[in-house]
Amino acid sequence: MGNAPGSLESLRRTNRLRVLQTVQSRGAASRADIVRLTGLSRTTVSSLVADLLAEDLLVERTDQQPLPVSPNGGRPATLLTLNPGSGGYLGVHFGHDSVRVAVADLSCTVLAEEQRDVAVDEHVRDSFGYAHRAALRLLEQLDLPASRMVGLGVAVSAPVRHGSGTLASPSPLKGWDDVDVAGEWHRRLHLPVHVGNDANLGAVAEWMFGAGRGVDDFVYVMLSDGVGSGIILKGQVHEGATGTAGELGHVVVAPDGYVCRCGNRGCLETVAGGRALALALSQARGPDTTLDDVLRLTAAGDVGALRAVEDAGRAVGHALSGLCTMLDPRLIVVGGRTGTAGEPLLEGIRATLARELSPPLNRSVRVVPGALGTRAEVLGAIALAHRETPAHVLPGATPAGALPGAVPGAVREHAR
Numbered sequence: 001m002g003n004a005p006g007s008l009e010s011l012r013r014t015n016r017l018r019v020l021q022t023v024q025s026r027g028a029a030s031r032a033d034i035v036r037l038t039g040l041s042r043t044t045v046s047s048l049v050a051d052l053l054a055e056d057l058l059v060e061r062t063d064q065q066p067l068p069v070s071p072n073g074g075r076p077a078t079l080l081t082l083n084p085g086s087g088g089y090l091g092v093h094f095g096h097d098s099v100r101v102a103v104a105d106l107s108c109t110v111l112a113e114e115q116r117d118v119a120v121d122e123h124v125r126d127s128f129g130y131a132h133r134a135a136l137r138l139l140e141q142l143d144l145p146a147s148r149m150v151g152l153g154v155a156v157s158a159p160v161r162h163g164s165g166t167l168a169s170p171s172p173l174k175g176w177d178d179v180d181v182a183g184e185w186h187r188r189l190h191l192p193v194h195v196g197n198d199a200n201l202g203a204v205a206e207w208m209f210g211a212g213r214g215v216d217d218f219v220y221v222m223l224s225d226g227v228g229s230g231i232i233l234k235g236q237v238h239e240g241a242t243g244t245a246g247e248l249g250h251v252v253v254a255p256d257g258y259v260c261r262c263g264n265r266g267c268l269e270t271v272a273g274g275r276a277l278a279l280a281l282s283q284a285r286g287p288d289t290t291l292d293d294v295l296r297l298t299a300a301g302d303v304g305a306l307r308a309v310e311d312a313g314r315a316v317g318h319a320l321s322g323l324c325t326m327l328d329p330r331l332i333v334v335g336g337r338t339g340t341a342g343e344p345l346l347e348g349i350r351a352t353l354a355r356e357l358s359p360p361l362n363r364s365v366r367v368v369p370g371a372l373g374t375r376a377e378v379l380g381a382i383a384l385a386h387r388e389t390p391a392h393v394l395p396g397a398t399p400a401g402a403l404p405g406a407v408p409g410a411v412r413e414h415a416r
């Protein structure tokens with residue numbers, strides 16, 4: 001498909017898209033950035049930007065607050081961004097036992113969100129129904145028509161086969177076998193849908209917005225009901241050959257322990273997952289003890305809860321030591337619901353890494369809490385939708401009528 005030489009209008013439309021694409025991919029860009037990155041002349045950029053400002057598709061930012069989607073600093077004062085109010089993204093995170101839904105504007109700023117405990121693994125369809133109703137409810141609260149949304153990111157607690165949108169098979173989530181996540185959500189919301197593994201997306205969010213900003217080699221550990229990790233190497237998520245890289249929860253740490261839902265025995269998740277932590281305290285606190293009870297007791301300084309959380313941290317540290325030896329990350333970011341336990345957990349991880357790693361690794365790897373808490377995964381889903389939305393589906397980027405749902409091949413999925 002070549003250009004249409006001689007068609008000034010066509011050329012201008014192409015250049016306009018390049019300007020929007022440049023601003024979108026960087027989150028914010030000055031006019032000089034656009035000139036440098038597109039190779040267009042200063043005059044052309046100036047004229048196109050003036051049009052886009054007049055049409056409210058771009059806005060000028062004069063503050064120095066860096067946008068989360070462009071971690072590189074050093075920007076001049078006047079930055080252009082997409083007009084955040086001209087559209088937005090939806091994000092959904094399906095954990096094992098909870099669902100979180102968020103609506104964000106085009107700058108990835110969350111406008112509204114909702115979370116509910118749902119037994120996702122056992123009731124996939126119910127959890128989809130809840131998330132769908134929550135998304136519509138949030139849009140209604142915000143008085144935003146669904147047609148303004150340009151993409152949906154979905155984070156799932158299972159490995160996602162790269163580029164296929166399907167879960168890697170066999171999936172450790174039995175109820176999710178044969179569920180076409182992207183297709184199902186496209187049918188529900190008529191939006192381009194992008195699906196990724198939740199720990200990988202949590203890593204992306206901490207890298208873009210949180211504790212991993214400015215660090216291009218780190219491991220995000222998601223400790224919740226399930227246990228997973230996302231590995232960022234040279235600023236890219238490392239997915240592995242089958243999309244299962246970073247499945248830390250299924251590293252064997254107790255060969256004689258409980259059988260895991262994956263079928264192996266003694267996986268980290270059977271020792272440090274939410275159910276394992278609740279079980280560890282159930283003798284002392286009764287059979288109905290939950291992970292939330294454990295976290296509440298830990299915060300209150302209960303000796304038994306502190307012991308359980310520290311022991312879980314040691315098991316996580318043991319599983320991480322091999323990973324650190326092989327990959328030499330600069331940073332370990334600990335997130336997820338159990339991650340909110342803070343220092344007792346982190347101390348368990350640090351003590352084990354200090355003992356099991358050889359110098360200089362044992363001194364170079366820092367272990368820090370995540371900055372985004374239990375929201376990291378849904379923020380990562382929004383970041384995924386943002387990154388995978390091409391400029392030509394943004395509102396106003398094409399002549400009226402070309403809406404996202406009408407873009408051929410718009411249902412795409414990535415765990416990147």
Ligand SMILES: [Zn+2]
Pocket residue numbers: 249250251260261262263264267269
């Ligand atoms: Zn397992």
